[in-house]
Amino acid sequence: MNFRPSAILDELVDRWLSKVAVLVAVYVTFRGHNAPGGGFAGGLVVGGVFVLQFLTGREPHIRHRPIRRPTLLLGFGLLVALVTTVIPLVVDASPLESHIWKLNVPFIGEVKVVSSMFFDLGVFFVVVAVVLMVLLSLGARGESLVGDDGVGAS
């Protein structure tokens, strides 16, 4: 991909679009319980941002994001999902049984939080990690890209 990114595109993608997209993704993930969306879709939205960065030649940028080790993210996501699966067992319910908290948040009013949302958050992290790993692996080769600092374990 020999795009020559313009400075404006740079600015747009890095500064704004990516951050907005992450916000969108989190929104999509959490609203999934009541409307179309959810962890899979949310994770894929973030994946879309990565793709955009790839296509604009911003691959090094992804590499030096806070998420430097996608495998860790993968493990974290699986762990979150697993913990939400197991916790009901501790309180003597069946695995994955949902608990519903109703919180009164100032200014917003009553907010309903369901424990299975955290499961979806785990799914979200896993999907993000998977997309990241696949992109970095298959995209790693090539002269124009910084490809030597390992993929999963930089």
Added chain:
Amino acid sequence: MSLSLLVLVGVLFAVGTYLLMERSLTRVALGVGVLGNGANLLIVVAGSDSGQAPIVGRPDQLTDPLPQALVLTAIVIGFALLSFVLALAWRNWTITENDGVEDDFEDRSLVSRKEGTAKPGDAPHHEDVAR
């Protein structure tokens, strides 16, 4: 049951199967993608009637959510699977400069041990060198 979707399922399966029988690994990967789409559509078409999105509270007839839940994960897994096949193809290309599916050496040697009659077409295939 929608006739046009059913026909589309048929086309997807036919094309997917056809691509799977190819030599080129990239085409096999394409076949996997097409078949995956076909299977997803099949489950939705045969498993539920058309209707409103299954969100409680909406008016009208809601469609069956179960096939959708099945297919939702299938779509993402299909993506992971396709990535895996592509990684295989990529790796095959990187190492051997060849995009073809090789015959299984063990099986070939077992076949030729007694009779020595290889079937036509199993002869070494084209090296793609049009780089």
Added chain:
Amino acid sequence: MLFVAIVAQFAVGGLTLLGLRRRPANAALIGLVVLASAAAMIVAEGVGVESTPRSRVDWLPALGFNLTLELDGFAVLMSIVVLVLGFGVLLYSLAYFEHDATYARFVGLFMAFAGSMTGVVLAADLFTMFVFWELTSICSFLLIGLNDTSESARKSAVRALLTTGAGGLCLLGGVGILQTELGTTTFAELVKLQPSGALIDAAIVLVLLGAFTKSAQFPFHFWLPGAMAAPTPVSAYLHSATMVKAGIVLLARTSPAFGQSDVWRWWVIVAGITTMVIGGWRALRQTDAKLLLAHSTVSQLGLLTVLVGMGTSTALYAGVAHLLAHAVFKVALFLGVGVIDHELGTRDVTKLAAARIRLPFVTSALVASTLSMAGVIPLFGFVTKEKALVALLDAELGLAGSVALVGVVLGSVLSVAYSVRFLHALLGEVAPDGTRGDDQQNGEHHSSTLIARTLLGAPVIVAATASIVFGFAATQIGKWLVAPSTSLDVLAKSKLVLWPGVNDALIISVVVVAVGAVVGWRVPLAVSASPNSLGERMFDAIYDSILSASKKITQVSQPGSLPIYVVVTTLVVAVAALVGLLRDGMPSFDAFVTDSPLTVSVALLTAVLTVGVAVVSVRFTAAVFLGGVGYGIAVLFLMRGAPDLALTQVLVETLTIVIFLLAMRSMPRNFIPASKWPPKAVRVLVSVAVGVLLPLVALAVYSARRAPSVSDEYFTRSVDEAGGANVVNVILVDFRGFDTMGEITVLAVAALGVVNLVRVAERNRRERAS
């Protein structure tokens, strides 16, 4: 408590194999302590108590399968035999083996085997017995193959495993039939029920096959002599004194339940008699002392089979008595020959005579045990064989009884004959090139210290002494044996005496000994023992033909070409679909609703794009077409009320196109040509068949729906229980959350796979470049 006795032995076995590999002798000492305390515990718990101790562990209570142990009289007798002989043999092994890794393996497996065998004799029902039974088969396999560098040892081990394993499967079949038919496999219950019927007959045959394979009855007798490839302690313990008795134990336990059935009686008598005669004849022809004993074991097992299996109470009592007698004299014989082998380096019957000079005590012990085996007064073997003859003479079983009597007499003649042959070897002239000269040839066999010799000799001498003492104390032993045999069958009450007075049995005995002695002197040894018996050759032929047949099937079914595999697999699916459709009739086409023009046009466009994926020859274009197909389907999902799917599909398709482009960027522009095989016409035909049949099946499936979808329930529970209105999402994270957990795991595995595939390829490329 009973389980503790078994588990402790397994624990020592495991400890030895895992932790004490370097110090096998220490492990063996621990093993000795465990065996001794287990025996003590058995005596304390089981002798002279009012009620029978029982232990039970629930395994599959829903299916009625539990592990149940019971320490009745027979179990006490047998477990003492197992544990005490185990103690003796383990002691012996301390001096017999070099203390290397092989010995560690021996000790570990030996203890595991002793535990399994204790389980077999303590089992209160067929299922429990089967479990331990299989464990003994596995231990036996590993012990026969202890010397894993020897090809013949490995072969013998496989033969033994496959034969006893097949028998084990038969036994399992029998267990299954009995459990489903009668609802129980407990021995006591079976005896009470006295079941009969066609299915029960089938179960009987299966149980008998299990017993016959284990106890090396004709026609499965061939594996036992092969098992002699194992070191002497293994042969002595497993393949003469204990494991091969498992079949006899099974017969003894089930005979009071099934013994009155004709199927049972004829199978037992014919197999037992044939085995006894064949084994005796083969023993007579051996030149290797260990093989002679192996064949004699086969022969004696035949006798035991007849006695415990024929179904009269006196015979059962005689069988139990002879079981004890045989275990005692046979372990002494095996171990004694092992001592000679160890010290003189020969087992050839023409050279054994040298032993009486070098090893006088062991030789005397061997002589005494051999006389017991031949059934000569005043040894214990005489007492039990007399009892057996009396039981056979008294049995009123018509033709079957006569056959049994004649067979046993013939077999006994052969027993005396090979015993005489063995005695002759021990007491005959020392061969001129004798083993005295072995000082030079086999110098390494003289290194045994006094302690080692004592360890080696003691078990032999103790066992031989037991044969003598038991003979003189026959009356008392006979009283002790009443409890074991009545625990099998309440009527099996009898007694033993050393001097029965002149009766029919004694006369027969005298004739048998006389004829046998003559035969033993006169019949020549085989010039060279044939390396493989007929049974072994038949086994090998079957084994080889199975292997070569599977190879042929592989040749046909797996030509190694992916396209052909896909064609075959697809054809099978297509034919299965076709058959289903033809059988159930074509689905009705009434179910169709009219599609909106928008749906039709999007579907049409998607179909065109799909065909495009297959037709274009440029990689890039094909990938973009595939993406187009995905977007088209996303639109269709949206129109069908599946916004979640549409959203996910759009995102995934975008990613898919990108990774396609990434993966293909260095590949050539066009695809390589398709293979010539299978030809294009076939491929098109197969694809079209799938494309036509699958939608028809889908239609049939759709029309076949009878019950309402489970989703109806999900709709009602979704908001209250899971707090979500989007039922698709609630299914994913709550109702079917476990599935999702599995699916994200699959995702993780696939991603890790991609990463590593690429990384390895990358490294490979870099290495080549440098």
